[in-house]
Amino acid sequence: MSAARQAARRKPRRIPARTLLMLPAAVSLLAGLNAALVLLGLPAPINATAWSQIHGMVLALGFVGTLIALERAVALGTRLGYLSPLLLGAGSILLLMGLPQFAGKLGLLAGMAVLVWVYLPLWRRQRDHAVLIQLLGAALGTGAALLWLGGVGMSLLLPWLVAFLVLTIVGERIELARITMGPLAGMRALQLSWLLAFAVVASLLDAQWGIVAFGVALAILTIWMGAHDVARRTIGATGATRFMAACMLAGYAWLLVAAITWCFGFPSSRAAYDTVIHAVFLGFTLSMIIAHSSTILPAILRRPLPYRRMMWAPAALLWAGLLLRLWIGNGLGIDWAWQAGGAANIIALLLFLLLAVASVLMGEPKPELRQPPGMGKPLPYANPSVQPPRTGLTISIPETKK
Structure with a gap:
C-alpha cells in the first residue's frame, strides 16, 4: 500500500451534514434541564417558567425522539428518512420559542408520523420481530403527540410516552442480542409488547384500573428483558463490556421501580408522579442511552466514541442522585434530598456529555498489554509491532532465584 493511501486511511472522516440535526436535540436537552432547575426551585440560567409546562414532551420527543429518528434514518439510508428528526427538532424548537403551541405540537406529530413510515421499509428489508416492536413503539409515540395536540393532559399521556421509549429500546436490545437470547426471543418480546400496548390504551379509557394493568404489563416485560438480556452475563467482563452491562x-x-409504583394505582401524589417520571426517563432511558452511546453516536457522527474509565463517574452520579431524589426525597418527604438528587442528575448528564465530546476528540486510546496476576512476565519480542499469537494461553518465563 502506498504512503498516500496509508495517509488517507489515517485521516479522520469528515463529520456528515446530518450531524446538524442533532443541534435541535441538544437545545431541547439544555432547555429541559433548565426547566428541571426551575421545577426544583433552584437557580436556573434562564427564568422561563413556561418551559416547565412543556419540558416533558420536549425531552421525550424533542431530545430522545430526535436521536431515535436520526439513528433510524441512518439505518434506512434515504434522504426522506431524515424528515422525521428534522420535524421533531423543529417542533421542539417552536415550542421553546414561545410561539402558539399548536405549531410545535403539529411538528412533533408530523415527525412521529414520519418515523412510523420509516419503520415500514425497514420491516420489508428485514422482516424481523425487533423492527415490529419498534414500529409499535413509534405508533404509540405518535398517539401521544396526537392526544397532546387534542388537549389531553400529560398525566394521561405518560404511559404512551413511556411505551414509545421502552419498546424502542426493547427492540434495539432484541436486534443486538438476538443470538444470546435464543430464536424465540423476538416472538416473546413482541407478545409482551402487544400486552403493554393494550394496557396503554386501557390507561386512557380507565385511569385508575387501566394504569394498574399498565404497571403489571410493564413489570412483566421488564423482568423478562432483565432475565434474558446478555448483560446479565457480561457484567462479569471488564472495560467497555462491563460498563455497558452495568x-x-x-x-x-429503575424501570421496574416505576412499574411497581404504577401497580399501586394512578400516581396522583407529587412523590409518586415524580418517581415514575424520573425512574423511567432518567433511570431507564438515560442509562440505556449511556450504555449504547459508543455504538449509536458513531453511526451518526462517523467518529468513534471510545470507552474510558472516567465514564463511570457520570453514570454513578446519575444513579446516586436518583436514589437520593426518589428513595429519600420522595419516599421520606425530605425536600432538600429531592432537590439535591435532582441537581446531581443534571450534573451527571452534563458531565457525561462533556466526557463524550472529549472522548471523541481524543480518539482511540492506546492499547495496553495487560498481564493476568500470577502469570509471570511475557516473552520479549524482537519486533515490538509484532504481537504474540492469540491462542488463549499466556507464555511466561518463571523467575528463578539467583
Missing part, C-alpha cells in the same frame, strides 16, 4: 441492568432496575 448501565443496562441499572436501567432495568
Whole structure:
C-alpha cells in the first residue's frame, strides 16, 4: 500500500451534514434541564417558567425522539428518512420559542408520523420481530403527540410516552442480542409488547384500573428483558463490556421501580408522579442511552466514541442522585434530598456529555498489554509491532532465584 493511501486511511472522516440535526436535540436537552432547575426551585440560567409546562414532551420527543429518528434514518439510508428528526427538532424548537403551541405540537406529530413510515421499509428489508416492536413503539409515540395536540393532559399521556421509549429500546436490545437470547426471543418480546400496548390504551379509557394493568404489563416485560438480556452475563467482563452491562441492568432496575409504583394505582401524589417520571426517563432511558452511546453516536457522527474509565463517574452520579431524589426525597418527604438528587442528575448528564465530546476528540486510546496476576512476565519480542499469537494461553518465563 502506498504512503498516500496509508495517509488517507489515517485521516479522520469528515463529520456528515446530518450531524446538524442533532443541534435541535441538544437545545431541547439544555432547555429541559433548565426547566428541571426551575421545577426544583433552584437557580436556573434562564427564568422561563413556561418551559416547565412543556419540558416533558420536549425531552421525550424533542431530545430522545430526535436521536431515535436520526439513528433510524441512518439505518434506512434515504434522504426522506431524515424528515422525521428534522420535524421533531423543529417542533421542539417552536415550542421553546414561545410561539402558539399548536405549531410545535403539529411538528412533533408530523415527525412521529414520519418515523412510523420509516419503520415500514425497514420491516420489508428485514422482516424481523425487533423492527415490529419498534414500529409499535413509534405508533404509540405518535398517539401521544396526537392526544397532546387534542388537549389531553400529560398525566394521561405518560404511559404512551413511556411505551414509545421502552419498546424502542426493547427492540434495539432484541436486534443486538438476538443470538444470546435464543430464536424465540423476538416472538416473546413482541407478545409482551402487544400486552403493554393494550394496557396503554386501557390507561386512557380507565385511569385508575387501566394504569394498574399498565404497571403489571410493564413489570412483566421488564423482568423478562432483565432475565434474558446478555448483560446479565457480561457484567462479569471488564472495560467497555462491563460498563455497558452495568448501565443496562441499572436501567432495568429503575424501570421496574416505576412499574411497581404504577401497580399501586394512578400516581396522583407529587412523590409518586415524580418517581415514575424520573425512574423511567432518567433511570431507564438515560442509562440505556449511556450504555449504547459508543455504538449509536458513531453511526451518526462517523467518529468513534471510545470507552474510558472516567465514564463511570457520570453514570454513578446519575444513579446516586436518583436514589437520593426518589428513595429519600420522595419516599421520606425530605425536600432538600429531592432537590439535591435532582441537581446531581443534571450534573451527571452534563458531565457525561462533556466526557463524550472529549472522548471523541481524543480518539482511540492506546492499547495496553495487560498481564493476568500470577502469570509471570511475557516473552520479549524482537519486533515490538509484532504481537504474540492469540491462542488463549499466556507464555511466561518463571523467575528463578539467583
